Amino acid sequence: MRELIGLCQKLLRDGDVKVVIGYEEGPRGVRPAVITDPAGCERLVFDHRAVHNLVAYLSPRRGHLRDLGRAAVVVKGCDVAAFATLLRESQLEREGAVLVGVRCGGVYRSAAGSGPLDEKNVADRCGDCGLREPGTVDHLVGELPAAPPVSGRRAARIAEIENMSPAERFAYWREVLADCVRCNACRSACPLCVCERCLADKTDPRWVESSPHPRGNLSWHMARALHLAGRCVDCGDCERACPFGIPLTLINGKVGLVMRERFGFAPGEDPEVPAPIGTFDTDDSQEFIR
Ligand code: SF4
Ligand code: SF4
Ligand code: SF4
Numbered sequence: 001m002r003e004l005i006g007l008c009q010k011l012l013r014d015g016d017v018k019v020v021i022g023y024e025e026g027p028r029g030v031r032p033a034v035i036t037d038p039a040g041c042e043r044l045v046f047d048h049r050a051v052h053n054l055v056a057y058l059s060p061r062r063g064h065l066r067d068l069g070r071a072a073v074v075v076k077g078c079d080v081a082a083f084a085t086l087l088r089e090s091q092l093e094r095e096g097a098v099l100v101g102v103r104c105g106g107v108y109r110s111a112a113g114s115g116p117l118d119e120k121n122v123a124d125r126c127g128d129c130g131l132r133e134p135g136t137v138d139h140l141v142g143e144l145p146a147a148p149p150v151s152g153r154r155a156a157r158i159a160e161i162e163n164m165s166p167a168e169r170f171a172y173w174r175e176v177l178a179d180c181v182r183c184n185a186c187r188s189a190c191p192l193c194v195c196e197r198c199l200a201d202k203t204d205p206r207w208v209e210s211s212p213h214p215r216g217n218l219s220w221h222m223a224r225a226l227h228l229a230g231r232c233v234d235c236g237d238c239e240r241a242c243p244f245g246i247p248l249t250l251i252n253g254k255v256g257l258v259m260r261e262r263f264g265f266a267p268g269e270d271p272e273v274p275a276p277i278g279t280f281d282t283d284d285s286q287e288f289i290r
Contacts, residue, residue: 003141004046004074007100009038011072017098018069021057023050029112032057036068046074046142048117051107053235055082056191058097072098076107077131080269081233082191084136087271089278091194101137104129106148110240117148124154124249125234136269154253161250177217179244182210186248187224189241192231199223225251230259230276233267 008020012035024033024043032052035041054073057065065071075083080099086092106117106126113121127150134140161169187193187200200208200220208223209216232252239248259265263276 001044001046004100004102005041005044007139007141008035008041008044008072008074011098011100012036012038012041016070017072019065020044020072020074020100021054021065022046022074022100023052023054026111029110031111034065034068044074046102048106048108049111049113050074050076050102051109051111051113051123051236051240053079053082053191053233053237055079055086056189056237058083058086058092059191059194060091060196061188061194070097072100074100074102075134075137076102076104077129077134077269078125078233078235079191080134080136081131081267082235084269084271085192085231085233085267085275086194088273088275089194098139099134099137101134101140103140103142103144104132105145106132109236119149119151119153122149122151123236124151124253125236127151131269134269154250157247157250158254158257161254173221174214174218176246177221178214180217180221180246181212181244182217182220183243185241185243186238186246189237190228191235191237192228192233193224199227221248221251225255228252229255230263230265231267232256 008022011017012020018036020035020041022033022035022044023030023046025045030045030049032054033043035043054075058071058073080101083099087094107123108117108121109123126148133144161172164172187198200210208219234249234253234256236249242248256266259276265276
């Protein structure tokens with residue numbers, strides 16, 4: 001921890017950055033911290049509770065934070081994948097932020113987690129992680145901890161839903177999504193929901209009903225899942241932000257599996273690797289591309 005604190009203090013003192021975005025103790029576990037003075041860096045913590053994807057604070061939609069000046073952001077490998085996605089899509093410039101990577105031993109499902117990391121409390125995304133020691137950051141701190149345990153929870157849930165008949169599956173999602181009040185907390189929390197004007201807010205034409213209604217809710221969540229196909233880094237911030245605990249990562253997790261199976265793609269830390277959405281191949285076997 002001293003290594004992380006000392007490095008962030010130095011970055012601020014040397015004027016390399018104006019602000020450090022990291023984690024600090026909060027009333028319910030750790031929470032994001034925005035620190036502008038070297039002494040404040042003493043508040044920084046990093047452990048299995050560091051669940052949030054702080055790259056969200058670099059999003060073009062968080063202009064008020066960008067106004068503070070160049071930021072150093074404490075990142076895990078999976079967060080770097082979100083940064084790479086934003087670079088690939090020309091939403092950020094590489095030199096616009098300093099990435100302070102931390103070697104990662106996995107995180108809990110919630111920032112308020114406690115006790116040893118096990119298959120019950122570990123985040124679903126950690127099981128097959130290849131990014132625990134990110135290579136594209138500006139600084140990398142800490143020793144590499146033991147690999148996190150694997151949770152089979154989500155895979156089992158996806159298999160259960162896949163085994164339903166189409167009518168049962170439709171009824172399941174209709175019921176689950178009926179709880180959505182369209183507060184947009186999921187959209188605000190996501191590091192990759194970056195559109196200046198979301199399709200769900202457009203009124204001419206109106207693509208998606210904006211009031212909470214089963215029909216509009218289904219359209220909204222289908223549109224959101226497709227817009228995040230091959231982009232979602234499975235940070236879970238959308239699901240944690242949802243006041244009704246709607247299992248959004250089940251939807252994005254399933255779409256992520258499809259992207260792996262059909263396109264051999266999962267978001268990684270190299271922005272030069274083309275993503276399926278945003279590229280095309282004139283040799284594609286399907287006619288629609290020509
Ligand atoms: S997915 Fe990998 S980098 Fe991200 S929290 Fe889990 S172990 Fe760490
Ligand atoms: S859709 Fe959810 S899990 Fe995926 S990147 Fe956005 S906030 Fe993270
Ligand atoms: S945070 Fe939950 S309730 Fe709010 S719009 Fe998203 S899914 Fe719906």
